[in-house]
Amino acid sequence: EIFQWTSLSLKETKANEKVMAELKKELADVFIYALDMSVLLGMDTEEIILEKLASIKEKYPAEAMRKNAKAGSGSGEDDEYWRIKNEYRKKEK
Numbered sequence: 466e467i468f469q470w471t472s473l474s475l476k477e478t479k480a481n482e483k484v485m486a487e488l489k490k491e492l493a494d495v496f497i498y499a500l501d502m503s504v505l506l507g508m509d510t511e512e513i514i515l516e517k518l519a520s521i522k523e524k525y526p527a528e529a530m531r532k533n534a535k536a537g538s539g540s541g542e543d544d545e546y547w548r549i550k551n552e553y554r555k556k557e558k
Contacts, residue, residue: 467491475549 467487478484503510 467484473481473484478488500510503513
């Protein structure tokens, strides 16, 4: 809903405090509902997440995805992707 009538870039989104505050609320709602659903259905949340990640890894091998990547796609070949990824890695250290 937040992005339905806009075309904000990632940079513009992050710079907009109002949008970021709304995104935090929306993400919290989604996480709460998803976790609540997994508890009510008796699912192991960690297990279903790990299963999904394993299926993605198998379906979309990193090397194959890099070969087919197009600039500007948000993929591993995208300069913006690597800039964000490297900034995050620096913060982790």
